[in-house]
Amino acid sequence: MDLSNISPILLLASLMVAATPILLAAIGELVVERAGVLNLGVEGMMMTGAITGFMIGHATGSAALGFVGAAIGGAALACLFGILTQYFLSNQVATGLALTLFGVGLASLLGEEYIGIRAPAVASIDIPLLSQIPVVGPILFQHDAMVYVGLLIVLAVWWFLKYSRGGLVLRAVGENHDAAHALGYKVTRIRMMAIMFGGACAGLGGAYLGMVRVPQWTEGVTAGAGWIALAIVVFASWRPGRLVTGAYLFGGIGVLQLNLQAARAPIPVEVLSMSPYIATIVALVLLSARKSGRSTAAPAALGQPFHASR
DSSP states (O other): OOOOOOOOOHHHHHHHHHHHHHHHHHHHHHHHHHOOOOOOOHHHHHHHHHHHHHHHHHHHHHHHHHHHHHHHHHHHHHHHHHHHHHHHHOOOHHHHHHHHHHHHHHHHHHHHHGOOOOOOOOOOEOOTTTGGGGTTTHHHHHHEHHHHHHHHHHHHHHHHHOHHHHHHHHHHHHHHHHHHTTTTTTHHHHHHHHHHHHHHHHHHHHHHHHIIISOBOOOOTTTTHHHHHHHHHHHHHHHHHHHHHHHHHHHHHHHHHHHHHHOOOOOHHHHHHHHHHHHHHHHHHHHHOOOOOGGGGOOOTTOOOOOTTO
């Protein structure tokens, strides 16, 4: 095994890129769950966003338009989930799983003619002065725009939930929708907006995988990233700050296992490939073994249907 070719600086820089799609999908799901809705269709929305973004990006030659299309595609599929669960009161778990199957199948069907085709290039941004700082510059300040967009979205969500009146209302809906309704808040409307925001973020995460991480269309490009995003929301105890840590942890494990494969580590490739998923399971087991407390408690109304006539 030759570890001399593994650059710590390059490894840490790649970690930020690898964590971005998971971070985008997870922050969207966090908002959805804080509103009291459990959407297990993250993988399907990511796949829909991936193929939508790839198709639009390939047709226009613009990666930016591709990301916009991906957000719209993910939000559209999430809207379908919202209509079924919030207006027709279908079971959220079953509907979310069906959404994943539908999104993966749709992406597979639409992506047949794009297999092997490269996506439009996404340019990196060298932030003036900061990118020239030794060690820190290449790690933090020489990435594409979506890396920074993802971090800005997390920061905005943190501020929204913690300091804004809208965030307080969203959290109130997630904790006790009946009480929020009694106070005059439009519970269904608030949840629909949260669901569509989550779908847009998942779509962006899927497009990032299909246009940056794997810059050509490949069937099943998300490779379970949506399920990892769902796990990270629980791992983070529904807190945006912890969510960043979780996304970077699992993204880093993914990058590390690829580098170990390249270094011919004496570990079976299959074991290295499944290491991010093993880490997810271990983290959830350790979390569940802790004493239950408010810091790890899920929103009280999570997964519960709401009907205004009750």
